[in-house]
Amino acid sequence: MTAIVFVLFPGVTQLDLTGPAQVLSRLPGARVTVAAATRDPVATDSGFAMLPTATFDSAPSADILCVPGGHGVADALSDEPSIAFIRAAAESARWVTSVCTGAFLLGRAGLLDGRRATTHWAYAHLLPLVGASHQPGRVVEDGNLLTAGGVTAGIDFALTLVAREAGQAVAESIQLSLEYDPHPPFDSGTPATAGMRRTHALRASVYDDAAARMESALRDRAGNPQ
Template sequence: MTQAKSPFNVVFVLFDNVTQLDFTGPAQFLCRMPGAKVHVAAASLDPVMTDVGFGIMPTVTFEDCPQADLLCLPGGLGVAPALSDDALIAFVRAQASAAQWVTSVCTGAFILGRAGLLQGRRATTHWGYTNLLPMVGALHEDARTVFDGNVVTAGGVTSGIDFALTIIAHLHGEDVARSLQLNFEYDPAPPFAGGTPVTSPPHIVQAMQTRFYDARSAEMEAALVATA
């Protein structure tokens, strides 16, 4: 266990069409971590539109953001176009150079990869995109949260909450993490077995792949090739 300084700056980087739960899930837990101060960074202070149609207000711009102790990149439908945003990638690269922890949730891993931060690392992302991780030099590991040195990647969407609790336990001990888990009554009991390709019925997996992830994966691949 390591001790975090106070304040411990947690910086989330937002872009248009971000998946709000990739951000708000871990943010809700990390903001209660002892000594933590959460910053929401974007290119400007204008609302950042999420992929469910409402906006989130940034608290800082890239120019005036403090140095992150923990940097986090959420994912979402906006990741593919964000890969060609040179200002965003430069900000991520600069912040990561001095951050204690460099992290992502879901397809935010590809922004880390685009910034050169996953080369030779074990990592994970949403199941629909794991085959693309080698394009950013990463080796896929099948887990909800993957630690490789100071780089931590989480799987799809809700994995961000597990990632946050794991980081909190690492920094402050299991009792603190368990207290926050109790505080937010995080006791998942989904109405259906599933949530991963292994635990879901094959016809459901195939339907989701055909209806959504084949096209989205191809879009991500094209964006990675274009920005390589």
């Protein structure tokens, strides 16, 4: 059995978790656990809640640790039970992984020091604050560390991980079973393809404030003052 443990916290971007979970649940011998501080429903960023299947105390030892992101990461950075769980789970995990801004929770747990990583494009400049160097890409591997870019990149990361665990043929079969063959109606999925005007407008309306809040949360710690 391969124990796959996802960390759940308020304000998570649900696709950061459910996208990889849909893929990884089909890994032969997989058992997926969603762990949170309590078994109470946890609000996501999509207007509905998710139900954990275990608490941090009752979750199994993780072979694969998965940390999603979301606007709730800024608050989760100061949640010591969550950070302690991530740090402890990573000690015995074969793979330590994140999607989107989940990378900063790995970083707060001390798991990105000197490592190459990626995250959502709007936050990539903050990775040095957790000891990481930013490597552009939808999926970045550094030893047993796999980090994914923003949101939908979690599906790519999960297929990459399946290939590492069970071979490319298994990963391709899972991709086929999910009919994962993206052909988006618009070519606007990255700053490069969206263009400067649209990217700057989105930064101004959403991500300037969100990134500033993340930076403040990252700096609000002993040894890294404001």
